[in-house]
Amino acid sequence: MSVQIIARDGEPEYAVLPWADYQALLQAAGCQEVAATVAPSPTPSANRAPLAQLQTLREAKGLSAEALARSVGISPHYLAMIESGERQPDAAILRSLAWELGLEGWS
Template sequence: MDLQVISRDGEPEYAVLPWSQYQALLQAAGGVQRQNAASAAQPVDSAACAPDDYPSFDQVGPLRQAKELTLAQLARAVGISPSYLELIENGTRQPDAAIRRSLAWELGVPGWRGEA
């Protein structure tokens, strides 16, 4: 099996393998086989969402809690300190573009990727 393991902080976080091998694993596990990669992933088109549709940064805390993440867990995943994340959550700080992208990814939000 051609498997690539991606680690974060010395711990395995993701496994990447060829599509055909993924399909074989799904089949062996009794899962539904998909015909192509396009049907497997349906990314959110953030260009189709107006910035007004994005949650404001004061919603980071409720979004984090809805995903059952602690402040420390989300901060670690985003690559910032818990105290800095707390400042973002309470509106004291506005995150830069890289942090906005990371927050959007971790919280499953289609926005916060390019807007200022």
């Protein structure tokens, strides 16, 4: 059995083990197998359509790239990469962009 121990303040707090080993432990303990409930990961293309319009939305609000980038807490260069599709922002940056542009549904 391959187990990773995660400690906090020098004391073991979590044990991470492969799914098959976990299922075997459940079976040995007399428990039923637990179905894996994994939330689907959002695809990168799920947010691409609104991001493709980011520059247009920014310009419609009368914001310069520099002003929007600074208010979101990123560099103007990084904003340019997001606007061009070269980079995909993380959820926190996406929320900040939505807030600054007055948009809903970007999370």
